Amino acid sequence: MNEATLEHVNVTVSDPLATANRLCELFGWRIRWQGDAIHGGTTVHVGSGDTYIAVYSRGAPAVAEAETYATRGGLNHIGIVVDDLDDAEARVIKAGYAPHSHADYEPGRRFYFHDDDNIEFEVVSYKAAAA
Helix, strand or coil: CCCCCCCEEEEECCCHHHHHHHHHHHHCCEEEEEEEEHHHEEEEEEECCCCEEEEEECCCCCCCCCCHHHCCCCCCCEEEECCCHHHHHHHHHHCCCCCEEEEEECCEEEEEEECCCCCEEEEEECCCCCC
């Protein structure tokens, strides 16, 4: 059996285009596609050539009431691999987000932040820190 590859994750946001543009600025991604989607909604695919996040909305989404780590099927965080963690953190801070939960352990260094829709992102680098 061949190993499978994750192609995309689809998440509901308040403004798909604003979220996609923000992810492009933070991670150097591009908008791969955008258009009409299921249930009369709009979706924007944002990412690299191989993988992407589909950000979707069909109007004002309901706010999640339960903490995701305690909710079956909850989205806990989205992990993003970067080459330069310090540069990525500087971009996150410049965009107005507060990095937290920094950790340095095998196999990499990481931090987390929450976006405008309270989606948690884990940003990780598997490259050794500069000496």
